[in-house]
Amino acid sequence: MSPTQGTRLVVLLLGGLLMTACINGSDEPAENAETPDYEVETVVTGLENPWGLTFLTAEDGNKALVTERPGRLQVVDLDAGEMSEVKGVPAVASGGQGGLLDVALYPDYGPGQEWVYLTYAAEGDDGGQYATHLGRGRLDLGGMELVDFEVLHVAEPFTSGTGHFGSRMVFDEEWKLYVTVGDRRQRDAAQDLSSHWGKTLRLRRDGSIPDDNPFVDDVDALDAVYTYGHRNVQGMTVDPATGLIWQNEHGQQNGDEINILDQPGGNYGWPVATYGREYGSGRPIGDLPPERDDTVDPVYHWDGTRYDHGQQGFPPSGMAFYQGDAFPQWQGDLFMGNLAHQYLGRFEVRGREVVKEHRMLAGRGWRIRDVRVHPDSGQLYVLVDAPDAPLLRVRPAP
Numbered sequence: 001m002s003p004t005q006g007t008r009l010v011v012l013l014l015g016g017l018l019m020t021a022c023i024n025g026s027d028e029p030a031e032n033a034e035t036p037d038y039e040v041e042t043v044v045t046g047l048e049n050p051w052g053l054t055f056l057t058a059e060d061g062n063k064a065l066v067t068e069r070p071g072r073l074q075v076v077d078l079d080a081g082e083m084s085e086v087k088g089v090p091a092v093a094s095g096g097q098g099g100l101l102d103v104a105l106y107p108d109y110g111p112g113q114e115w116v117y118l119t120y121a122a123e124g125d126d127g128g129q130y131a132t133h134l135g136r137g138r139l140d141l142g143g144m145e146l147v148d149f150e151v152l153h154v155a156e157p158f159t160s161g162t163g164h165f166g167s168r169m170v171f172d173e174e175w176k177l178y179v180t181v182g183d184r185r186q187r188d189a190a191q192d193l194s195s196h197w198g199k200t201l202r203l204r205r206d207g208s209i210p211d212d213n214p215f216v217d218d219v220d221a222l223d224a225v226y227t228y229g230h231r232n233v234q235g236m237t238v239d240p241a242t243g244l245i246w247q248n249e250h251g252q253q254n255g256d257e258i259n260i261l262d263q264p265g266g267n268y269g270w271p272v273a274t275y276g277r278e279y280g281s282g283r284p285i286g287d288l289p290p291e292r293d294d295t296v297d298p299v300y301h302w303d304g305t306r307y308d309h310g311q312q313g314f315p316p317s318g319m320a321f322y323q324g325d326a327f328p329q330w331q332g333d334l335f336m337g338n339l340a341h342q343y344l345g346r347f348e349v350r351g352r353e354v355v356k357e358h359r360m361l362a363g364r365g366w367r368i369r370d371v372r373v374h375p376d377s378g379q380l381y382v383l384v385d386a387p388d389a390p391l392l393r394v395r396p397a398p
Contacts, residue, residue: 038327039397040361043381044076044083047389052102052119052168053318053370053381057109060141064372064381065116066391069099073118075144076391078374078381088137088146092120093130096162106136106205107175114139115205116146119167119179129158132165132181132196134207152207153224155181155196164197168236168318173243176210177203178226178261180233180247187271187285190229193221198270200233200247200261202226214265227261229268229295231276235319235336236261248316248336249298251276252285256313257298258336260352269295275303300347300354315340317385318370321349324378326396335380337368344368344382360394 049069056063062078071092074083092100098121106115117136124131137149155166164182171177183190183198190198193215201224202213215221235248245261249268255276259268270276272286273295289297302313317337322330334347334354343362347354361368361382369385380394 037329037397038360038394041393041395043078043391043393044081045388045390047074047083047383047391048072048387049099049369049385050383050389050391051100051369051385052104053372053383053391054103054105055372055375055381056105058376059110062376064391065103065105065139066383067100067103067118069101070094071100071120073100073103073116073146075141078393084144086139086144086146088149090118090120090133090135090149090151091122093123093162094121097121098130098162098165101132101165101167102169104169104171104177107171114141117152117169117177119169121162121165124158126158128160130160130162130165131155131158132167132179134169134177134179134203153179153201153203155179155199155201157195157197159184159186161185164232166233168234168247170236170238170245171205172238172245175205177205178236178245179203180230180236182232182234183230183270187231190231190270191267191272193218193225193228196222196224198228198230199225200227200230226264227266227268227296229266229270229272231255231270231274234317237319237321237334239321240323241321241332246319246321246334248319250315251302251313253277253279253282254302254304254313255285256302256316258300258316258334258347258354259296259298263296266296267294268298275301299352311341313340314338314345316345317368318372318383320371320373322373322378322380324373324375326378327380335371335373337371337382339367339369339385342366342368344371361392366392 052067064076066074073086076083101119104117122133132155134153135151137146163185166180166182179201189195209223232250273289273292319336322333336345344360346358348356367385370383382392
């Protein structure tokens with residue numbers, strides 16, 4: 001028995017005991033937790049600050065790709081609990097919040113089109129300046145290598161700052177690619193259409209600009225911009241029931257929010273309309289979103305009043321809608337990683353409205369970086385952000 005397999009067995013055997021620590025109640029203190037109907041096992045350990053997760057096709061076996069922020073891409077065998085590093089990953093700038101970030105597959109991934117997309121922080125030619133990059137390469141599983149890697153887009157300008165790179169990716173039903181870029185801690189840049197900072201970008205699969213992007217005819221705006229006024233989006237997913245793209249966004253001293261990306265060219269507020277406040281002083285940063293008719297209101301937000309037990313905000317990360325057979329009671333729910341408060345949020349959603357929040361995996365010290373729903377089993381896979389981190393699997397309790 002391998003060490004990893006031994007870890008999985010231990011977690012399974014202790015699952016019933018550990019689950020009593022989980023939170024499963026909406027906006028309530030921990031003592032009001034419900035009895036969970038799932039168990040957790042460790043698939044692999046030893047990941048270094050993992051960031052992104054996606055599943056390979058069934059033809060490749062039950063495998064997933066996982067990014068590690070220092071610059072490694074791993075193929076994880078989800079059945080065997082083993083991982084192998086992929087060669088040919090581009091050089092990344094691993095520092096601050098930078099490094100190798102998200103991973104996604106070509107919409108029609110398969111023989112001859114084994115494209116794997118990566119977002120990552122990388123240094124410019126002059127040195128000491130960094131930007132969020134988007135690139136892709138073909139995955140050769142036999143050689144465990146990315147080949148023909150090409151840079152598709154660079155979110156300029158470069159800067160010496162190492163924060164707020166974003167970055168998540170999703171493809172829509174028309175195979176357009178959406179990429180988030182943080183404001184690089186220069187808040188006013190989110191309102192500047194001549195900068196990629198604080199924006200959601202929309203591109204074709206080859207990195208070119210779609211003709212129907214909202215600002216392609218505006219000489220004062222960058223053609224790749226789809227929406228603006230974002231602080232630092234680190235979660236994005238497509239609702240399979242509607243095709244709508246949902247995002248989460250880090251606020252400042254509260255102000256975290258969930259948005260629906262259904263207004264091309266829309267201004268999503270930061271920093272002119274936000275529930276966030278200045279660190280330390282607590283002074284308002286901008287107007288409240290409902291006070292302005294030129295910005296898009298979040299569908300859900302945290303302003304410091306949501307909890308009665310001292311929790312501030314919901315520092316968010318990866319997110320996914322549930323669609324599967326393993327947990328029919330969760331059908332249509334939205335899952336979202338919580339970083340600072342260290343739990344997995346489950347949100348009941350009705351249409352465009354978030355109606356109730358539940359907590360899972362609380363009390364274990366796990367900063368949740370990403371969550372994905374397995375397309376075949378319907379089980380949840382969860383990435384923990386730590387220097388020696390596990391990939392977790394959430395499955396129905398016996």
